[in-house]
Amino acid sequence: MRKILVVEDEDAIREVVALNLRLAGYEVTEAASAEQALAVFSPSAGFDVAVLDIMLPGMNGFSLCETIRRDSASIGIIMLSAKTLETDKIKGLSIGADDYMTKPFSVSELLARVEALVRRVGRQGASSAAPEPDGRMVSGVFVLDQKSRVLYKNGTPIDLTQVEFQIMELFFANPGVALVREKILEGVWGENYFGDVKIVDVNIRRLRMKIEDEPSAPKHILTVWGYGYRWNA
Incomplete structure (x- = not known):
């Protein structure tokens, strides 16, 4: 079962996102802060995707994204924010996020983006080019x-x-x-x-x-x- 980490300090949003992900067949770990997230995250924890809010108490989502990306190059990262500024989107993507969504967002769209990232993470480098015998x-x-x-x-x-x-x-x-x-x-x-x-x-x-x-x-x-x-x- 694919594992998703959801980091969101607004309980209502986090619970709705987590519920829908579970209904879609994912194993979900919830965290209300970056500090809680880092307590459960490690490269060996096996998370496929992390959904991170930017405006978190304490460490913000940008710093959390950078920390997670330093520890894992393979995990898919989606950032959530009420901010619509282009500079915030570019910053999130520049520090290692794979995708960015602004609030309010459609849960069905978030599920589709999570699914796309899970497929990408699990694709293990399929390529149309024929690699050398040693890969x-x-x-x-x-x-x-x-x-x-x-x-x-x-x-x-x-x-x-x-x-x-x-x-x-x-x-x-x-x-x-x-x-x-x-x-x-x-x-x-x-x-x-x-x-x-x-x-x-x-x-x-x-x-x-x-x-x-x-x-x-x-x-x-x-x-x-x-x-x-x-x-x-």
Whole structure:
């Protein structure tokens, strides 16, 4: 059974979300604060997705997201907030969240997004490219190890979130091909994803910070203006 962590200080919201997730077949752990969440969370706890409110007492959701992401690259993270500012959405995605929803939200939409993340987390790097027999995909000085879920550049390991890893798999499978943002969104988040295509741009920005020598002048993940991105090994 898939495990979901729900962190929300408003009892009514947390209980409704948890109830609907349980009815959908998930095992749910509830926490009313970041501190309670960290008391039950660990990489070995086996959570597939964490649903985090931003406005929490004590440690806020942004800090909680960063802490969880440092400990686990594979967990899916959805952030909830009453804030509608674009800067808050970008901040949440930039620090490691996979998705962002503003309150009030539809429980059915939240369930759909959780389901999409669970599928993505469990997909274990399925790719249209044929990997090497040892589970590696090679592109120039980069090696994508599908067993360890680690990207290597000139032999140096670069830890990626699952979303970042799947974007790199898509690039490796389509070298030199201009990929429209919507194709990246569909390939990584699924064709029924409800969210904003800007989530692609935020993750590309994070990837450039990790793999480019000069992120402001990228040589590998190139922008195709008005269209999307192209991988250049």
